[in-house]
Amino acid sequence: MGRKWQNIKLDKGKTDAQRGALFTRLSREITLSAKSGSPDPESNHRLKLAVEKAREHNMPSDNVKRAIARASGSGEKEIEEIRYEGYGPAGLAVVVDLATDNRNRTAGEFRFMFTKHGGQLGETGSVGWMFDAVGILEVDPQGASEDALTESALVDGVVDVDYSETRAYIYTEPAQLAAARDALRGGLKLADVYLGVRAKQTVAPEGSELAAALAFLDVLEEHEDVQHVFSNLDVSEAALEALT
Numbered sequence: 001m002g003r004k005w006q007n008i009k010l011d012k013g014k015t016d017a018q019r020g021a022l023f024t025r026l027s028r029e030i031t032l033s034a035k036s037g038s039p040d041p042e043s044n045h046r047l048k049l050a051v052e053k054a055r056e057h058n059m060p061s062d063n064v065k066r067a068i069a070r071a072s073g074s075g076e077k078e079i080e081e082i083r084y085e086g087y088g089p090a091g092l093a094v095v096v097d098l099a100t101d102n103r104n105r106t107a108g109e110f111r112f113m114f115t116k117h118g119g120q121l122g123e124t125g126s127v128g129w130m131f132d133a134v135g136i137l138e139v140d141p142q143g144a145s146e147d148a149l150t151e152s153a154l155v156d157g158v159v160d161v162d163y164s165e166t167r168a169y170i171y172t173e174p175a176q177l178a179a180a181r182d183a184l185r186g187g188l189k190l191a192d193v194y195l196g197v198r199a200k201q202t203v204a205p206e207g208s209e210l211a212a213a214l215a216f217l218d219v220l221e222e223h224e225d226v227q228h229v230f231s232n233l234d235v236s237e238a239a240l241e242a243l244t
Contacts, residue, residue, distance in 0.1 A: 021224040026054045027067040028099035029227060031079045034071035045181065049193055081227075084110055085127045088119035088216040088231070090209035093127040095197050095230040096220055106225050113223070117216040130232060131197035134159070135177025137170040137184065138192040155183040167191070171198060199232035206239040214243075 033047035041048040047068070054064055070079070082103060084096045100106040114121040135157075141149050146163040153161050153168075157176025162169040172180045174195055181193050205213055213233055220229045 021222070022057060023054075023059055023063060024224045025099075025227070026050070026057060026059055027063060027070075028079050028225075030054060030064060030067035031070045032081060032099055034068045035079075039068050039071060045178075046193065049190070053192070082106070083124070084121060085124060086114050086119055086121040087127065088114065089117055089212040090205035091203055092119070092205075092213045092216065093130050093199065093203075093232045094119075094217075094220070095128065095131060096226060097196070097228045097230075098223075098225040099227050100225045109223070113216075113219055117219065118212065119216065128197070130201070131199050131230065133174050134196060134198045135172035135174050135180065136192075136194055136196045136198075137172070137177070137181060137188075137190055139168040139170060139184075140189040140191050141165060141168050142189055149188070152187050153184065155180055194228065196228055197230045199230070202232045202234035204234045204236060204239070206236075207242065210235065210239055211243055 030047065030050045033044060033050045036046060037044040038047070041051050051064055054067075079099050079101050080103065082098050082100060084094075084098065084107075086094055088094050096110070098106060111121045139149070139153075141163070144152070146161075149163060149168055150161045153170045157172045157180040158170055159173060160171045162171070170180070170184070177193065177195060181190065184190065213231075217229060217231060217233070220226055
């Protein structure tokens with residue numbers, strides 16, 4: 001059985017070890033969450049999740065307050081959400097959601113990263129047709145088996161579950177994300193909730209091509225502007241073990 005790219009990211013410690021980059025990423029999510037609704041976490045669940053995640057990573061409360069205040073202006077550069085699409089090595093299709101305060105700088109950096117790794121940054125829609133829009137709930141299984149977690153996740157709007165012992169991904173219809181979140185909130189430990197995309201078909205490179213694809217995805221993940229990376233990579237257990 002294959003493993004989706006998201007579920008082989010067993011530990012984001014390599015990315016998040018750079019505390020400054022991590023705090024930048026968390027701050028931008030807080031700002032965007034506050035812009036999307038109320039600046040009060042108790043009445044804005046996206047913001048509440050973003051603040052809770054920041055606290056889990058020991059972000060100082062002053063940083064959290066500044067990030068929320070930034071949503072209303074405060075004289076700083078505006079944060080905007082953008083999406084890049086393109087191809088990586090081994091025929092990998094990639095969609096990247098970002099939050100940046102400098103669109104031109106970010107575009108130049110990502111064009112360079114794609115080219116350096118044998119890929120190509122494309123126009124909007126260049127690979128988007130290969131993905132379906134979905135709502136995504138990231139869940140900490142907390143020791144639950146795949147069958148038990150899947151059974152718990154079967155609420156209205158949920159279309160599939162991608163499971164591993166460290167993280168499960170529950171996919172919903174985009175319009176049903178909030179309802180599914182509310183239905184699952186009491187029974188499962190939600191680590192993150194967001195709108196994203198999911199590949200309609202996957203690719204399963206092996207050997208050096210798989211190593212190149214994983215290295216490319218790692219580089220994307222490590223950029224401080226990146227919020228989420230989606231790809232059509234599917235990795236077999238045998239192919240992954242052959243790399244280690």
